[in-house]
Amino acid sequence: MDTVDHEESVVNARPPFPPFTAESAVQKVRAAENAWNKQDPEAVSLAYTPDTYWRNRDTFVTGRAGVVEFLTQKWARELDYRLIKELWAFTGDRIAVRFVYECRDAAGQWYRSHGNENWEFDEYGLMRVRRASINDQRIDAADRLFHWDAPGPRPDDHPGLTELGL
Template identity: 85%
Template sequence: MTDRPPLPPFTEATAIQKVRAAENGWNSRNPEAVSLAYTEDTSWRNRDTFVTGRAEVVAFLTQKWERELDYRLIKELWAYTENRIAVRFVYECRDAAGQWYRSHGNENWEFDEHGLMRVRKASINDQPITEADRLFHWDAPGPRPEDHPGLTELGL
């Protein structure tokens, strides 16, 4: 088993590192690479979809990013304990018809001793926006630049 630092128990600093690592991974839009952050038997609830195991994670993310075009995500630490992290997040994307959305959500994460996420529970609400209303501007896929504002700075 390979460790995926930072490992629990989390401090504020290591929880923030874990959140940014997750954000960067999802912004890669690489389902196979993202799945490696989760345990082999990971359990998810994403809206009304339930996912179990890395293979289902890959399938879920592949379908997600085929639908949600020009996807860009920002996550922010909300709270943490020894092996759990709560985040809030916002992402922007457009559908094939060109309609842009801003999706607001919260996630609860639980990690094993190797720093792999074994539980992910996500609640998400979608808001249609115009292209002019977009706030997330960086070259994608890829990580959010260090100097790009976060959710609090953007007033989200």
Template identity: 85%
Template sequence: MNPRPPLPPFTAETAVQKVRAAENAWNNQNPEAVSLAYTPDTHWRNRDTFVHGREEVVAFLTQKWARELDYRLIKELWAFTDDRIAVRFVYECHDADGQWYRSHGNENWEFDENGLMRVRRASINDQLISESDRLFRWDAPGPRPDDHPGLTDLGL
């Protein structure tokens, strides 16, 4: 098993690094690459969907990004302990009909000693927005530029 730094126990600095690494990976929208950040037997709850193992992570993310178009995500550290991190996040995307959404959520993460996420629990609420109300504007897929404001700076 290849370690995925930063490794637990987390500090404030390494927890922020872990959150940004996850944000960048999801913004690249490569399900196979994203799945490697999770243990082979990872357990997720995403809204009302339960995912078990990397193969299901790949299938879930493939379906997600096929329907959530022009996806852009920002995550922010909320709290952390030795091997756990809580984040809040917001993402913007649109559906095939062109309806834009801003989705607000919270995640609880638990990591193994190699820095792989073994548990992910996500609660998410969707808000309809117009294209003109979008706040996340950078080239996608790809990571958020370092100079793009985060959630707190955007008032989210």
């Protein structure tokens, strides 16, 4: 990491920091969920290292500018987006999550997308690597399960994935 990247990482540090505990891993997952639900690509990108590497389905993204471009395009086509993440496993500087999000396309078709992510963090709590595998399921609007004002974080009293049977 060069001096500029190091300084950016220090300025943008995101606790909790590795090594993760059960409690700090859950906090990290919820913080990521909340950030993505706000749908602000610039703000979300700051939780990643300047040279972050992503695989999202069949798309590969490098660096914060790539994250901003990817998320801007994603949320332009995935309308009324709502996401729930749940901790699956953790160790040291890595966290595995499962997630589900609901959104609709411009034609009004709703989807429920199920996925898994593997995350790796640097010492400043910034995500260095994100690998996501995702499957989409068409649903009727009446079958939606995620109901809160979007964009915005999931309310604390809204059920999570386990409680919803997902």
